[in-house]
Amino acid sequence: MNISKEQLIQDLKKAGIPEGALLHLKVSLKAIGKVDGGPNTLLDALIETVGPEGTLVIDSFITSYPLPLNEEHAKTISTEASPSYAGAMANAMIKHPDSVRSQHPIQRFTAIGKLAHELMDNHTSDSGGYDVLDRMAEMDALNLSIGRKTVGVGTTHVAIEKMGFVKKGAKMGLNYKTSNGHIQTFEVNWNGGCGRGFPKFLPLYEKAGYLKWVKIGNADAVLTNMKGTLDVEIQKLKDDPSFYFCDDPTCKDCQLNWEHSKGNLLKVKFHSLITIIKNKLNK
Numbered sequence: 001m002n003i004s005k006e007q008l009i010q011d012l013k014k015a016g017i018p019e020g021a022l023l024h025l026k027v028s029l030k031a032i033g034k035v036d037g038g039p040n041t042l043l044d045a046l047i048e049t050v051g052p053e054g055t056l057v058i059d060s061f062i063t064s065y066p067l068p069l070n071e072e073h074a075k076t077i078s079t080e081a082s083p084s085y086a087g088a089m090a091n092a093m094i095k096h097p098d099s100v101r102s103q104h105p106i107q108r109f110t111a112i113g114k115l116a117h118e119l120m121d122n123h124t125s126d127s128g129g130y131d132v133l134d135r136m137a138e139m140d141a142l143n144l145s146i147g148r149k150t151v152g153v154g155t156t157h158v159a160i161e162k163m164g165f166v167k168k169g170a171k172m173g174l175n176y177k178t179s180n181g182h183i184q185t186f187e188v189n190w191n192g193g194c195g196r197g198f199p200k201f202l203p204l205y206e207k208a209g210y211l212k213w214v215k216i217g218n219a220d221a222v223l224t225n226m227k228g229t230l231d232v233e234i235q236k237l238k239d240d241p242s243f244y245f246c247d248d249p250t251c252k253d254c255q256l257n258w259e260h261s262k263g264n265l266l267k268v269k270f271h272s273l274i275t276i277i278k279n280k281l282n283k
């Protein structure tokens, strides 16, 4: 049976999302099930749940390319209307008539609601890529991550930046139009991360009382307190700076790309070879 807006509102309220909430979203629509009307129905349900005093924020970042940009990539100019690689929900929010897009050339968050302009207008080319989430954590925000495969609770990248970890390797960037109309190349100045290690934090958030498992449609989801999860991450990373690395011995990002990565190229190549042979034998 299809899932209606009314059912979604019921699930969101039951999950504990209060009216007036400042809510960061990470959404796998597929995990929820067949929603009548698709992403726009979920968006309407969220807007009604948080009400006119509430604010919704979603990651709706834009693809960047290796620098120097080749001729093809140089033609892509980032604007407030640029589509995001972040999925159906992010793109539905971008197209909503009341949405406000971040002024940052690449990390273009999208927000709807009372604090939308305050959060988005101040996120510019001079800001850190994840500053919006850092500010939200300070503002008592909640994060809702819908779907077991949805990675992270919004604050892990903030923690990595605050810890000052540095990633080596190729520079990325994107062209955008400056406020005086010039086309300029913006260079990525944050570090990112592979993300497959981020779920290791979930039990820690839960133990500290900052996470609860909820149900939205058919999806398992987590509702977290952003200030809480950021505190947990920073405490853990002070003890163990490698904690956010994934356990895959063939992951170049975690094994090699960080200044504090412990792997070496020979080991990664060896494990990659073993994986290829195993896959061949299993066929």
Ligand SMILES: [Zn+2]
Pocket (backbone or CB within 6 Å): 194, 195, 196, 197, 245, 246, 247, 248, 251, 252, 253, 254, 255
């Ligand atoms: Zn990894």
